[in-house]
Amino acid sequence: MTSDVLSQLGEALNYSFIQRALIAGSFTAACCALLGVFLVLRRFSLIGDGLGHVSFGAVGLCLLLNLHPVFYSIPVVLLASLWILRLSDKTGVQGDAAIGLTSSVGVAGGLMLAGIGGGYNVDLFSYLFGNILIISRAEVIISVFLSVTVVAVISLLYHDMFVTAFEHESAHVLGIQTGKINTVLVMCTALTVVLSIRIVGIMLVSSLIILPGIAALQIASGFRSTLLLAVLFAVSSIWIGIGVSFVFDLPTGATIVFVNFGWFVMSAMAARHMKRS
Amino acid sequence: MSVSIADVENLTVQYGDTEVLSTISFHVAPGDFLAVVGPNGSGKTTLVKSLLGLVEPTSGSISLLGQKPSLFDQWNRIGYLPQISGNNHKGFPATVREIVASGRLALKRFPRRLTACDHAAVTEILDIIGITDLADRKIDRLSGGQRQRVLLARSMVAGSEVLFLDEPTSALDPATRDNFYQLLQDINQIQGRTIVMITHDSGTVGAYADKFLYIDRTVIFFGDFSGFCRSPAMTAHFGGHAQHLICGQHEEEKVP
Numbered sequence: 001m002t003s004d005v006l007s008q009l010g011e012a013l014n015y016s017f018i019q020r021a022l023i024a025g026s027f028t029a030a031c032c033a034l035l036g037v038f039l040v041l042r043r044f045s046l047i048g049d050g051l052g053h054v055s056f057g058a059v060g061l062c063l064l065l066n067l068h069p070v071f072y073s074i075p076v077v078l079l080a081s082l083w084i085l086r087l088s089d090k091t092g093v094q095g096d097a098a099i100g101l102t103s104s105v106g107v108a109g110g111l112m113l114a115g116i117g118g119g120y121n122v123d124l125f126s127y128l129f130g131n132i133l134i135i136s137r138a139e140v141i142i143s144v145f146l147s148v149t150v151v152a153v154i155s156l157l158y159h160d161m162f163v164t165a166f167e168h169e170s171a172h173v174l175g176i177q178t179g180k181i182n183t184v185l186v187m188c189t190a191l192t193v194v195l196s197i198r199i200v201g202i203m204l205v206s207s208l209i210i211l212p213g214i215a216a217l218q219i220a221s222g223f224r225s226t227l228l229l230a231v232l233f234a235v236s237s238i239w240i241g242i243g244v245s246f247v248f249d250l251p252t253g254a255t256i257v258f259v260n261f262g263w264f265v266m267s268a269m270a271a272r273h274m275k276r277s
Numbered sequence: 278m279s280v281s282i283a284d285v286e287n288l289t290v291q292y293g294d295t296e297v298l299s300t301i302s303f304h305v306a307p308g309d310f311l312a313v314v315g316p317n318g319s320g321k322t323t324l325v326k327s328l329l330g331l332v333e334p335t336s337g338s339i340s341l342l343g344q345k346p347s348l349f350d351q352w353n354r355i356g357y358l359p360q361i362s363g364n365n366h367k368g369f370p371a372t373v374r375e376i377v378a379s380g381r382l383a384l385k386r387f388p389r390r391l392t393a394c395d396h397a398a399v400t401e402i403l404d405i406i407g408i409t410d411l412a413d414r415k416i417d418r419l420s421g422g423q424r425q426r427v428l429l430a431r432s433m434v435a436g437s438e439v440l441f442l443d444e445p446t447s448a449l450d451p452a453t454r455d456n457f458y459q460l461l462q463d464i465n466q467i468q469g470r471t472i473v474m475i476t477h478d479s480g481t482v483g484a485y486a487d488k489f490l491y492i493d494r495t496v497i498f499f500g501d502f503s504g505f506c507r508s509p510a511m512t513a514h515f516g517g518h519a520q521h522l523i524c525g526q527h528e529e530e531k532v533p
Contacts, residue, residue: 041368041369041370156387156388157388159379159382159385159389159390159391160382160389162371162375162379163379163382165369166366166369166371166376166379167359167365169326169329169331169357169359170357170359170431172329172330172331173329173331173352173355173357173383173441174352174379174380174382174383175350175352175353175382175383176382216370217368217370220370221370221372221413221415222370222371222372222375222413222415223370223371223372223375224375225370226370
């Protein structure tokens with residue numbers, strides 16, 4: 001039994017679609033995990049969910065106009081992320097309400113466009129649940145490029161983002177332009193959300209952002225170790241999720257989410273055990 | 278002639294229709310130890326936040342080290358300890374050393390990087406504040422008093438000339454509080470740094486602060502401690518008995 005599973009996994013690694021899924025999935029999941037830690041600490045973690053719903057509308061628009069759904073969704077979701085920030089900063093609408101508002105407009109837009117377009121409903125709804133195994137070579141390249149860009153931005157702004165997440169007002173008094181840091185954070189999140197919809201789909205995209213971060217927060221002993229652990233959980237979930245779904249013929253996106261959830265449960269149990277001892 | 282630390286003229290702040298501060302005026306000179314006192318909801322925190330550009334004034338003018346707060350760019354000269362409550366920092370995964378080190382960021386330009394010199398400064402300030410043993414503990418595992426000392430270390434680690442402290446003693450036990458005041462006195466008198474401190478602890482701060490600003494949405498009293506003790510406005514506001522309790526104690530302590 002064990003040798004059968006191992007041989008199937010070895011065989012899977014020879015398929016180019018599995019290789020593409022592992023590469024794109026690992027890079028994107030690492031970005032999600034890094035951003036997720038900052039978003040969770042800022043209590044802004046549902047922005048991933050909101051932007052995922054916006055991407056539903058954006059993908060609908062791209063399909064209607066016969067444009068590439070992932071590439072051309074990026075500017076739409078970027079604009080939506082800035083809109084959410086502006087709404088919560090300038091109008092007094094609370095952050096969660098701003099996300100909810102934008103999210104529902106995004107979904108309504110997607111459904112409206114699906115109704116108008118008619119014929120591409122199947123394509124549009126395939127984005128709801130994603131399929132990492134059908135990622136194209138071009139999508140892999142853009143995933144790697146954008147992920148490296150996001151990691152470089154986080155690395156350059158690490159201290160600014162750290163102190164802004166810790167205390168917004170103290171960050172201001174340290175001379176950090178917290179408004180710009182918030183803008184960079186949500187724009188990076190928007191990019192990452194669009195990349196992630198191919199992996200787990202619009203419905204589950206927030207799990208890639210939230211779960212690795214909150215799992216790491218249970219047991220990490222410092223900020224850098226939290227980021228590293230979150231990346232470790234996220235990337236390992238992609239590899240384990242793809243492997244398990246291939247061997248047992250399960251939906252890949254959902255399997256990845258369940259592995260992430262498994263890491264969270266184990267971390268929470270470990271944290272409880274550490275507290276007791 | 279040295280630039281004054283802060284000049285506030287007729288400052289008024291409103292949140293919606295509620296006036297939180299009304300026509301506040303006072304001045305902070307280099308080397309002052311100013312205690313900002315007043316009852317709950319009197320606008321003390323709003324006042325300090327206005328000085329730091331965190332709250333937009335409705336009218337009036339503020340000058341901080343010669344600049345308007347909205348255009349201020351000398352953050353390396355300012356240290357700030359915000360008010361803390363039980364829920365602050367809950368679940369935040371950083372260690373004490375990481376938090377204190379972030380105080381050095383005011384000295385850096387983009388891309389901000391901490392060097393061995395910064396880490397040495399952190400080690401030194403942890404020792405001065407007496408929290409070296411907490412260096413590798415997570416901030417959310419500390420008591421309120423410990424967190425206050427950590428944030429005080431952060432506000433001091435860059436060697437800022439001016440410290441703004443918002444209720445820094447609220448969670449300290451009496452012994453730690455006395456050491457804390459002694460430390461502030463050294464910082465003020467030996468190192469010559471200016472301190473602006475919000476406190477409810479008016480009974481103790483009188484022995485250390487050389488200026489008092491008592492506000493209750495507007496200025497009730499601004500001046501030195503002996504003036505505070507003899508102020509008719511304070512007697513009318515506080516009642517003679519309470520004023521005597523605060524002042525009687527410290528006039529004795531301040532006699533050489």
